[in-house]
Amino acid sequence: MSENCSVNMPHRKNKSLLTYLMLGLAGIYSVAGTTGCSSPNNNSTEDRSTKFQQYYIQGEKLYSSHCSNCHQKNGQGLGRVYPPIDSSDYMMENVEEVICLIKHGKEGELLVNGKQYNQRMPGVPSLTPLEIAEISTYIYNTWSNDHGLIEVKQVELILQDCFTTKKE
Amino acid sequence: MVHNKQIINILSLLFILSVIFTACKQPVEKPLPIYGEREVINGDTIFHTIANFQFVNQDSVFVTNDTFKGKIYIADFFFTSCRTICPIMKTQMLRVYDSLKNDADVLILSHTIDPEHDTVALLHDFAERLGVSSSKWHFVTGVQDSIYKIAQTSYFATAMEDGSEPDGFIHSGAFLLIDKQQRIRGNYDGTVEESVNKLIRDVRKLQREYASQEK
Numbered sequence: 001m002s003e004n005c006s007v008n009m010p011h012r013k014n015k016s017l018l019t020y021l022m023l024g025l026a027g028i029y030s031v032a033g034t035t036g037c038s039s040p041n042n043n044s045t046e047d048r049s050t051k052f053q054q055y056y057i058q059g060e061k062l063y064s065s066h067c068s069n070c071h072q073k074n075g076q077g078l079g080r081v082y083p084p085i086d087s088s089d090y091m092m093e094n095v096e097e098v099i100c101l102i103k104h105g106k107e108g109e110l111l112v113n114g115k116q117y118n119q120r121m122p123g124v125p126s127l128t129p130l131e132i133a134e135i136s137t138y139i140y141n142t143w144s145n146d147h148g149l150i151e152v153k154q155v156e157l158i159l160q161d162c163f164t165t166k167k168e
Numbered sequence: 169m170v171h172n173k174q175i176i177n178i179l180s181l182l183f184i185l186s187v188i189f190t191a192c193k194q195p196v197e198k199p200l201p202i203y204g205e206r207e208v209i210n211g212d213t214i215f216h217t218i219a220n221f222q223f224v225n226q227d228s229v230f231v232t233n234d235t236f237k238g239k240i241y242i243a244d245f246f247f248t249s250c251r252t253i254c255p256i257m258k259t260q261m262l263r264v265y266d267s268l269k270n271d272a273d274v275l276i277l278s279h280t281i282d283p284e285h286d287t288v289a290l291l292h293d294f295a296e297r298l299g300v301s302s303s304k305w306h307f308v309t310g311v312q313d314s315i316y317k318i319a320q321t322s323y324f325a326t327a328m329e330d331g332s333e334p335d336g337f338i339h340s341g342a343f344l345l346i347d348k349q350q351r352i353r354g355n356y357d358g359t360v361e362e363s364v365n366k367l368i369r370d371v372r373k374l375q376r377e378y379a380s381q382e383k
Contacts, residue, residue: 069251079262079297079299081258081294081298082255120249122251
């Protein structure tokens with residue numbers, strides 16, 4: 001018995017050392033997380049700037065209050081009522097239109113990933129260009145989406161042209 | 169004396185057996201509550217039941233109390249253009265639908281509270297887009313006042329027009345569980361996943377209640 005114990009002892013020590021090491025690593029990661037590396041689904045490396053993180057985190061909050069009721073927390077949408085925004089070909093090909101429809105809404109038929117949708121989306125006119133940039137940065141970089149930062153300046157320019165493109 | 173002792177022995181044995189028997193019967197489920205006012209008339213308890221109604225579903229078919237005769241059903245109130253709680257309710261109701269799809273004795277009844285906008289054609293499209301069968305899940309429309317009235321007085325759910333609300337209506341996100349006698353047996357928050365899980369468990373409980381009555 002005692003032999004067994006003495007054999008086990010160093011083993012335990014190793015184990016606890018390893019545990020401490022792992023805890024330490026986890027600690028470093030969690031600190032890093034709070035300072036801005038908390039988008040585990042984002043694969044793009046160049047955009048992991050502080051600005052990107054600020055946009056992303058704010059965007060996530062705004063998404064959950066303005067968008068996720070219909071498009072769901074996981075971006076999958078609902079049946080053929082609300083289109084998905086995770087891996088959506090429409091979204092990837094129409095960044096400018098998406099930025100406009102967040103503010104002004106959209107109605108009529110819409111083809112997403114080969115499926116036809118037709119539910120009016122009300123816009124949120126009260127959103128500022130910065131907030132729209134934040135939402136866009138979030139939805140374009142979460143789940144399996146990986147588009148990169150969408151800047152407020154870019155959004156401001158696009159928003160100026162919303163109605164001209166609508167009239168065409 | 170010996171005779172008496174034997175009787176006492178038999179009686180105590182019977183007593184012990186009955187204690188064991190009732191102990192074994194203990195796990196019998198407590199039935200779900202029955203909601204609403206009740207009256208006792210000539211010794212019979214009369215419970216609150218859903219009033220008579222007649223609405224039209226997504227296939228232009230009349231839906232009345234008879235549609236739900238001998239069925240358990242889940243009722244709610246919504247409108248298709250609502251962007252606040254309805255999409256969450258519909259996501260959750262779809263979960264209910266999926267888990268009770270193969271239970272022939274369970275139906276779903278969703279009332280629109282915006283009949284002006286939610287026409288039969290629109291409800292048909294909505295149901296089709298959700299991918300649900302009209303024999304299981306009825307989306308109904310009708311006279312607005314009748315819908316509001318049945319919501320308030322039969323289902324104890326709030327539904328009314330209110331211009332100050334973002335989409336022009338206020339309504340509760342409740343899912344109501346109705347039994348085969350059209351009595352309310354449960355009230356759940358259709359926007360909370362855990363509450364909807366309880367609803368699904370309670371439907372099973374209600375089915376067991378009916379199964380035990382049939383024995």
